Amino acid sequence: MSRGFLRPYVEASLGALPEAIVGFLKGPPKELILETVPMTASLMRAVVDILATKYLGRLRHTYVRAKAFELLCEVIDALAHETHGSDSELRLSWRDKRQLDQAREIIRKDCVNVPTINALARQLGLNQRKLKVGFRQLFGTPIFQYTQNLRLEKALQLLHTGDYSVREVADAVGYSYSKNFTTAFKRRYGVSPKIARKSFSRTPRPRSGGA
Numbered sequence: 001m002s003r004g005f006l007r008p009y010v011e012a013s014l015g016a017l018p019e020a021i022v023g024f025l026k027g028p029p030k031e032l033i034l035e036t037v038p039m040t041a042s043l044m045r046a047v048v049d050i051l052a053t054k055y056l057g058r059l060r061h062t063y064v065r066a067k068a069f070e071l072l073c074e075v076i077d078a079l080a081h082e083t084h085g086s087d088s089e090l091r092l093s094w095r096d097k098r099q100l101d102q103a104r105e106i107i108r109k110d111c112v113n114v115p116t117i118n119a120l121a122r123q124l125g126l127n128q129r130k131l132k133v134g135f136r137q138l139f140g141t142p143i144f145q146y147t148q149n150l151r152l153e154k155a156l157q158l159l160h161t162g163d164y165s166v167r168e169v170a171d172a173v174g175y176s177y178s179k180n181f182t183t184a185f186k187r188r189y190g191v192s193p194k195i196a197r198k199s200f201s202r203t204p205r206p207r208s209g210g211a
Helices: 004-014 019-026 041-052 057-085 092-110 119-124 128-139 143-161 166-172 178-189 191-200
Strands: none
Touching: 004 019, 004 057, 004 166, 004 178, 019 057, 019 119, 019 143, 041 057, 041 191, 092 119, 119 128, 119 143, 128 143, 143 178, 166 178, 166 191, 178 191
């Protein structure tokens, strides 16, 4: 699946996705996901269903498309469990912790244009597993959840000024779709960005000093 096809389905839930999937969505055009997952019974069943289908024409196309989404969901689930299950196995040296702290600073400086996991790992001299699992282990949150939180905090600050529309704020913090931005914002703050903006605009601003 291309990034453009996949992104509208998952962008609102980036914080809950495995980092391999988020890295694919944010990576360079030619970057692929290179991850190994176990062949589970449900994965095998979906593949067999595709190969054995007797549907023809448009009905076949619709059926295979539905099964492809089923496969995608199974792979995402497998990657998520693989990430969560490996946290306790990692030992971090003093150098590892220093490099992971540097990774956090890189993200904080520009949370909208964060390098891919692959690029960030190369820049810091860490392997991808140590970067992903180590970051979660050291700071208590996955890299992309941390990034999303910073983006939403920046969005809140922009809304507070009252100078930008919700669409402009969504663009400024890296959301291609306003609907996905609204969903993520509401999940974090409990209100929609539109309501947040209105509440800020009703708050009297302090007058500047002078005679």
